[in-house]
Amino acid sequence: MLGLAADRLRADTNRLLAFLFHQGILDEQFLQLQQLEDETSPNFVSEVVNIYFHESEKLLRNLRSLLMDKEFSDYNKMGIHLNQFMGSSSSIGAKRIRNVCVAFRAASEQNNRAGCLRALELLEHEYCFLKNKLHELFQIQQQRALAAAVRYPMQN
Amino acid sequence: MGMAADSEFHVLAVDDSIIDRKLIERLLKTSSYQVTTVDSGSKALEFLGLHEDDRIHQNTPSVSPNNHQWRLQEVEVNLVITDYCMPGMTGYDLLKKIKESSSLKNIPVVIMSSENVPSRISRCLEEGAEEFFLKPVRLSDLSKLRPHMLKTKSKDHCKEQVDEKTAFPSPKQEGKEEQQQSNNNKRKAMEEGVSPERTRPRPNGITSVV
Numbered sequence: 204m205l206g207l208a209a210d211r212l213r214a215d216t217n218r219l220l221a222f223l224f225h226q227g228i229l230d231e232q233f234l235q236l237q238q239l240e241d242e243t244s245p246n247f248v249s250e251v252v253n254i255y256f257h258e259s260e261k262l263l264r265n266l267r268s269l270l271m272d273k274e275f276s277d278y279n280k281m282g283i284h285l286n287q288f289m290g291s292s293s294s295i296g297a298k299r300i301r302n303v304c305v306a307f308r309a310a311s312e313q314n315n316r317a318g319c320l321r322a323l324e325l326l327e328h329e330y331c332f333l334k335n336k337l338h339e340l341f342q343i344q345q346q347r348a349l350a351a352a353v354r355y356p357m358q359n
Numbered sequence: 360m361g362m363a364a365d366s367e368f369h370v371l372a373v374d375d376s377i378i379d380r381k382l383i384e385r386l387l388k389t390s391s392y393q394v395t396t397v398d399s400g401s402k403a404l405e406f407l408g409l410h411e412d413d414r415i416h417q418n419t420p421s422v423s424p425n426n427h428q429w430r431l432q433e434v435e436v437n438l439v440i441t442d443y444c445m446p447g448m449t450g451y452d453l454l455k456k457i458k459e460s461s462s463l464k465n466i467p468v469v470i471m472s473s474e475n476v477p478s479r480i481s482r483c484l485e486e487g488a489e490e491f492f493l494k495p496v497r498l499s500d501l502s503k504l505r506p507h508m509l510k511t512k513s514k515d516h517c518k519e520q521v522d523e524k525t526a527f528p529s530p531k532q533e534g535k536e537e538q539q540q541s542n543n544n545k546r547k548a549m550e551e552g553v554s555p556e557r558t559r560p561r562p563n564g565i566t567s568v569v
Contacts, residue, residue, distance in 0.1 A: 232495045239385050239498075247385060254378055286444070290473050291378045294495045 212347045219340055226299075228333060233296030249341050255295050259330055262288045266323055270316070278311045281319070285311065288326075300329050368508045369393040369434065373403045373441035373453065374471070383440065383471075383496060390501045400441070400448030400456075407436060409460055436466055437508040440492075443472035443479065451483060458487040467507035471496055 223229040240247045262284050269281050285308045292301040303326045310318030370392045372383045380396045387394045397403050439457060441450040448456075450470050457463045470483045473494040480491045489507045492500045 235495070235497060236382075239389055241389075244385060244388075251378060251381055254381060258378065287376065290376055290494070293473060294376070294378050294382055296495075 209347065209350050212343055212350060215343050216340065216347070219336065219343065223336060223340075228297070228299045228329075228336070230296045230298040232294065236295060251295060252337055252341075255291055255297075256334060258291055259288065263323075263327060263330060266326075270320055270323060275316070278314055281311050282308060297333055300326065300333060303329055367393075368437045368505075368512075369395070370504070371403060371406060371436045371439045372396045373398075373400060373439065373445070373450065375399060375442065375445045379442065379471075379494070386496060386498055386501055387440075389498065390504075392504075395436075400445060400450070400453035403439065403441065403453055404456060406434075407439075407457070407463055407466075409456070409463060437511060438467045438469065438504055440469040440471065440504075442494075443470050443483070444474075451479075451486065454483060454486050454488055465511055467504075467511060469504065469507075 220229075223233075236248050236251060265284050266281060266288075269275055269277065269284075285304050289301055289304040289308070292298075292304060303322060307319060307322035307326060310322050370387050372380065372387065372394060374380045374383060374396070375398050377398075380398065384394050384396050395406065397406060439453070441453050443450040450472075454468050454470065457466060457468055464487075467489045468487065469490045469492060470488045471492045471494050472479065475493055483491055490500075490503055
């Protein structure tokens with residue numbers, strides 16, 4: 204029945220969000236984003252998050268190519284990428300990613316290349332995880348929207 | 360009577376981060392302000408009609424090729440909100456240039472920063488910034504903006520009344536502010552139905568209505 208499906212989907216959303224908050228993957232800023240969504244801007248969260256994905260993947264590629272370069276020495280440039288990544292992650296509530304960036308930046312400030320490489324791998328992992336989870340979240344929300352739009356004939 | 364709806368306030372938001380621009384735009388629109396976003400301090404100054412040598416270009420079309428949102432200094436900007444850390448011209452540099460300009464110095468400026476550096480904050484406030492917001496900026500932060508914009512509005516309105524020598528009696532300045540405040544409080548409870556279309560760029564040469 205329609206009602207049960209909607210309930211289950213809502214429960215799924217809540218469970219996923221609770222998990223993400225509990226694990227410290229997302230923080231309150233993500234809720235702020237959701238609160239900014241309304242009829243005039245119904246896809247605001249997914250729009251912002253998709254921009255975030257796009258920007259993040261660029262930054263991750265840049266960081267990796269910097270570190271993979273045998274002659275690498277431009278920690279300054281790396282710091283700039285990291286600050287951008289930190290800022291955007293903080294803006295969407297991606298707490299864990301932001302924290303990894305902080306550690307990454309510390310390694311970078313010490314010109315610790317090995318530490319930077321480790322931090323980058325962790326960052327890539329965290330980013331992948333978050334991306335999957337948020338895609339999952341958006342999928343559930345899409346299903347909820349569909350369920351709300353479908354009408355079932357009344358049974359007697 | 361529809362007095363002093365916030366949609367009459369136009370905010371110029373400056374940030375090099377595309378995500379933060381999208382965020383601040385949404386925050387400002389949710390608060391019923393008209394918004395223009397730019398990605399650098401120099402573009403901000405261009406939009407405000409200020410050039411390197413501090414002259415205002417009168418009636419010179421300076422339209423950026425791909426962006427039909429560019430307007431001349433005829434467009435009134437009631438507040439500038441800018442990120443601090445930007446490549447090239449920082450938010451602090453932009454603040455200084457605005458405050459040093461005879462034409463722009465009365466525009467309230469707010470600085471945003473992701474880093475909580477006390478010396479940075481006091482430097483900005485000393486230079487004339489009205490507020491300093493830590494990022495990520497919240498809706499509740501934006502409620503601090505209205506008083507700064509109202510101050511400037513009623514100043515302008517008073518000046519216009521003196522200049523135009525209106526025939527009909529005009530409300531006292533304090534009375535007008537009070538009325539604006541209570542109308543704004545009412546607006547909080549109820550949307551005045553500001554349509555999203557109002558935030559699209561206005562045609563050339565039309566000033567905002569006070």
